[in-house]
Amino acid sequence: MLGGHTLMAHAIAPMIARKLRNALVAPVLPFSVNPAGGVDPKMPGGIELSPDLFQKVNEAVVDSMVKNGFKNIVLMGDHGGGQVELNKLASAMDAKYGPRGTHVHFCGDVYEKSRQEFAVWLTSKRLPLSNHAGISDTSTMLYLQPEPQQWVRSIYKTTIGDPVLPPGQQPDPNVPRVNNGVTGDPRRSTPEIGKLVVEMKVNNAVAEINRLIGRSRVRTPP
Numbered sequence: 001m002l003g004g005h006t007l008m009a010h011a012i013a014p015m016i017a018r019k020l021r022n023a024l025v026a027p028v029l030p031f032s033v034n035p036a037g038g039v040d041p042k043m044p045g046g047i048e049l050s051p052d053l054f055q056k057v058n059e060a061v062v063d064s065m066v067k068n069g070f071k072n073i074v075l076m077g078d079h080g081g082g083q084v085e086l087n088k089l090a091s092a093m094d095a096k097y098g099p100r101g102t103h104v105h106f107c108g109d110v111y112e113k114s115r116q117e118f119a120v121w122l123t124s125k126r127l128p129l130s131n132h133a134g135i136s137d138t139s140t141m142l143y144l145q146p147e148p149q150q151w152v153r154s155i156y157k158t159t160i161g162d163p164v165l166p167p168g169q170q171p172d173p174n175v176p177r178v179n180n181g182v183t184g185d186p187r188r189s190t191p192e193i194g195k196l197v198v199e200m201k202v203n204n205a206v207a208e209i210n211r212l213i214g215r216s217r218v219r220t221p222p
Contacts, residue, residue, distance in 0.1 A: 004137055005079040006030045011144045012078065012198060016110070016205045023074075023209075026061060033081035048081070055085045062093050066102050072213050076107040076205065080132075083111055103216035110205035117200055129164035130184025136197050138186035143194025160185045 009028045017023040034048035049057065058075060065073045073093075075086040090106035097104060118136055122129055130136055161182025165171065 003030070004133070004141055005032070005077075008137075008140055008144065009078040012110075012201055013076075015198070015202045016209070019202060019206045020209060024070075026065065029057065029061075032077065032079045033085060051085050054082055055089050058086060058089055059093065062089070062104055066097055071102050072105065072216060073102070074105045074107050074209055074212070076110050078111065078201075080111070083108060098216075103213075105209070105212040105216070107205050107208050107212070109208040110201050113204045113208075114197070114200040117204075118197055121196070127188055128185040130186060131164050132184075133161065133182040134164070134184030134186050135189050135193060138189035139191065139194035140197045141194070142189060143191040143198060160187065 006028060013025045013028065017025050031047050031049050031054075033051050033054050034046065062073055062075070075090050077083055077086055087106045087108060090104045093104035115136070119129055122135065127135060159180070159182055160178070161180055161184060162171070162178045164184050171177065
């Protein structure tokens with residue numbers, strides 16, 4: 001579903017800010033890096049930025065937030081593409097602005113730790129592992145969108161994608177790929193599972209952000 005990660009970020013980022021109780025959310029960027037092979041004409045509508053351009057755009061955002069007077073700036077993403085770039089950028093910008101008392105952090109747990117925890121949960125429930133547009137993404141959209149607006153309602157119960165393979169295992173070249181943008185089987189998605197995913201992301205993000213800011217306070221002289 002086009003715009004799925006943007007929808008999720010628009011909803012989840014304010015939840016994180018409210019739980020932190022002292023944070024504001026910058027505008028969500030709707031474009032990112034696509035590590036899965038780029039825009040595919042078989043699935044039109046995708047838009048990707050090169051890693052360098054994505055990093056430059058976020059660098060300009062950080063510079064603006066520094067000029068606006070923020071002392072702790074946290075970069076995070078809901079999409080797998082861009083995680084590496086945001087991490088590198090946060091380190092570089094923190095080195096630049098840290099001596100001036102402004103710190104830039106990368107919150108990776110909102111994506112990676114939550115993804116790993118959810119995979120463990122799926123296994124415990126004997127549900128199929130899922131990645132892109134699988135149970136996690138589909139359930140999250142079912143939970144976050146009011147029912148009349150749910151993009152996925154009419155299709156997810158009859159959609160299945162390529163299986164999620166164990167780490168290191170390559171696809172069988174003799175088995176044709178489905179290649180429909182789905183990795184896993186979203187058919188058992190529910191809003192209740194989506195609520196669980198959202199809570200994982202919010203809790204992991206809040207915990208990591210508090211740790212990161214606590215460390216920066218120790219590093220910053222009074």
